[in-house]
Amino acid sequence: MSLYINESTGVDDISVTGSQDQPFKTPAYALFSAREDDEEPKLFVFKKDEEKGDCFVEISASALKKARKGSDGLKKKLAKQLELEKKKQEKDENEAAKKLEALNIKIEEDKSLPEAIKCKIQKSYDAVDQRVKVSGWIHRLRSSKSLVFIVLRDGTGFLQAVLTGDLARAYQTTALTLESTVTLYGKVCKLPEGKNAPGGVELLVDYYEVVSLAPSGEDAFTNKIAEGADPSLLLDQRHLALRGETLSGVMKVRAALLRAVRRFYYEEGLTEVNTPCMVQTQVEGGSTLFNLGYYGEEAYLTQSSQLYLETCLASLGDVYCIQESFRAEKSHTRRHLSEYTHIEAELCFLTFDDLLVHIEKLITTAVRYVLEDPVAGPLVEQLNPGFKAPTMPFMRLDYRDAIKWLNEHGIKNEEGEDFKFGDDIAEAAERKMTDTIGVPIFLIRFPVEIKSFYMKRCADDANVTESVDVLMPNVGEITGGSMRIDAMDELMAGFKREGIATDPYYWFIDQRKYGSCPHGGYGIGTERILAWLCDRFTVRDCSLYPRFTGRCKP
Ligand code: 4AD
Numbered sequence: 001m002s003l004y005i006n007e008s009t010g011v012d013d014i015s016v017t018g019s020q021d022q023p024f025k026t027p028a029y030a031l032f033s034a035r036e037d038d039e040e041p042k043l044f045v046f047k048k049d050e051e052k053g054d055c056f057v058e059i060s061a062s063a064l065k066k067a068r069k070g071s072d073g074l075k076k077k078l079a080k081q082l083e084l085e086k087k088k089q090e091k092d093e094n095e096a097a098k099k100l101e102a103l104n105i106k107i108e109e110d111k112s113l114p115e116a117i118k119c120k121i122q123k124s125y126d127a128v129d130q131r132v133k134v135s136g137w138i139h140r141l142r143s144s145k146s147l148v149f150i151v152l153r154d155g156t157g158f159l160q161a162v163l164t165g166d167l168a169r170a171y172q173t174t175a176l177t178l179e180s181t182v183t184l185y186g187k188v189c190k191l192p193e194g195k196n197a198p199g200g201v202e203l204l205v206d207y208y209e210v211v212s213l214a215p216s217g218e219d220a221f222t223n224k225i226a227e228g229a230d231p232s233l234l235l236d237q238r239h240l241a242l243r244g245e246t247l248s249g250v251m252k253v254r255a256a257l258l259r260a261v262r263r264f265y266y267e268e269g270l271t272e273v274n275t276p277c278m279v280q281t282q283v284e285g286g287s288t289l290f291n292l293g294y295y296g297e298e299a300y301l302t303q304s305s306q307l308y309l310e311t312c313l314a315s316l317g318d319v320y321c322i323q324e325s326f327r328a329e330k331s332h333t334r335r336h337l338s339e340y341t342h343i344e345a346e347l348c349f350l351t352f353d354d355l356l357v358h359i360e361k362l363i364t365t366a367v368r369y370v371l372e373d374p375v376a377g378p379l380v381e382q383l384n385p386g387f388k389a390p391t392m393p394f395m396r397l398d399y400r401d402a403i404k405w406l407n408e409h410g411i412k413n414e415e416g417e418d419f420k421f422g423d424d425i426a427e428a429a430e431r432k433m434t435d436t437i438g439v440p441i442f443l444i445r446f447p448v449e450i451k452s453f454y455m456k457r458c459a460d461d462a463n464v465t466e467s468v469d470v471l472m473p474n475v476g477e478i479t480g481g482s483m484r485i486d487a488m489d490e491l492m493a494g495f496k497r498e499g500i501a502t503d504p505y506y507w508f509i510d511q512r513k514y515g516s517c518p519h520g521g522y523g524i525g526t527e528r529i530l531a532w533l534c535d536r537f538t539v540r541d542c543s544l545y546p547r548f549t550g551r552c553k554p
Pocket of ligand 1: 283284303304305306327329335336337338339340342344345477478479480481482521522523524525526527528539
């Protein structure tokens with residue numbers, strides 16, 4: 001048999017015949033294409049010859065030798081490929097058989113077992129040796145040869161569960177995904193010494209139901225919330241990110257902190273009130289007001305409930321509120337939010353010193369309550385290992401002494417110069433000072449000019465006010481407070497100094513007319529005190545759905 005080769009027009013393919021009209025491209029392929037048991041074909045190679053004309057000539061001996069080698073190589077390659085295909089087919093068949101077997105496993109409850117008691121995970125820790133029924137989200141999922149491990153989450157805690165035998169092999173189990181919801185039935189077993197799991201228990205699952213299966217593949221939860229993803233992408237997926245252990249842990253501490261603050265206020269006899277968020281007055285300067293169209297009138301989102309709290313003193317005595325405050329902040333820093341939860345209190349018939357003692361008592365007591373809480377206490381230790389609760393009294397640092405301290409430590413003001421009386425101590429300088437000193441500080445007696453219109457002047461120095469900022473290491477200011485001007489003429493002068501029209505404030509001014517009293521109060525940024533307590537880099541990690549410049553979703 002003769003086979004023809006043309007290196008420029010030929011094709012190495014099974015469909016090619018190797019005739020002069022349909023030549024192969026290479027001699028090796030031509031030999032490879034011949035049947036094993038036939039005689040070796042004669043090969044003719046196309047040759048361009050301008051004198052005699054183009055023609056096919058018999059292949060040279062050396063080229064033929066090379067072609068045989070090439071053909072052997074191709075044969076080996078083919079054999080390898082066939083082997084691989086065979087193995088794959090066997091594997092597919094094996095898997096199909098396993099799947100079929102798995103599909104045939106019916107997950108059914110054994111009715112002879114004791115009835116399962118429905119409970120939340122937190123309660124299951126105390127149900128050792130009992131058969132329980134627990135619903136939740138699959139937080140972690142891992143399978144080894146014949147076991148499937150699930151860590152279930154229900155918001156009250158985490159429960160390690162193990163599936164064995166048919167339950168582990170059932171197709172339904174192999175198709176489980178992270179964040180699917182399930183109801184697990186089984187016996188709670190105490191873990192042996194040396195083994196660790198939440199609550200010191202493990203659930204030996206004997207039956208389970210799938211409530212809702214979360215997607216796998218491209219849409220899988222882990223693809224939405226990839227570790228180390230860009231913070232802005234994680235914020236877009238905040239509704240999913242909140243399921244993580246850190247964020248949900250902070251939210252639990254947050255709830256415990258607010259509970260602790262309310263408990264302290266209750267014990268101290270303060271009454272909780274709810275003040276309006278839609279207002280027509282400013283408290284902390286016009287530049288951070290959010291404007292609100294209000295049926296054709298100008299209105300704002302509240303910056304602070306202080307003025308309203310002041311109006312409650314005469315009817316309810318000492319009061320507090322825990323409410324959102326809004327600031328159209330120009331500062332894009334790690335401690336500024338556009339919306340934050342403001343803990344504010346107002347107290348009457350007290351001195352500036354009384355106010356300071358009240359604030360340090362609130363902070364130390366609330367922190368103690370949080371640390372004593374069986375859920376929040378361990379979470380704080382986890383988030384902020386080695387955290388030491390602050391003790392009373394807090395350090396009192398006069399503004400004038402702070403200025404001296406800053407200058408002595410070479411810390412400059414915003415203009416890059418030495419601090420002078422009347423300078424605002426901006427965030428960076430304040431942080432450096434607070435972090436260096438390393439303990440909670442009451443920074444007191446700020447100059448009149450850098451504080452709000454309502455702050456009372458000190459009796460011994462009319463240039464400064466009875467004001468306080470509480471500074472905490474790693475965060476800086478977490479609280480701002482002061483005694484309030486209680487004399488009518490002084491208050492009017494304050495409005496005038498700040499260029500604020502007094503008409504909209506008639507109800508606030510009236511407090512100085514109908515039985516004025518010495519009073520003072522403060523506001524704590526919930527997210528800031530949490531950032532300190534839980535050692536978070538930014539207050540954004542301490543808010544459920546943080547709002548800041550450029551972010552108002554989800
Ligand atoms: O110092 P501020 O502005 O004081 C007041 O609003 C007073 N009227 C409160 C009062 O006396 N009732 O704010 C008080 C605290 C700050 O110390 C800070 O913790 C928090 O509120 N805060 C903010 N937190 C997050 N983002 C912001 N943009 C904040 N602005 C203030």
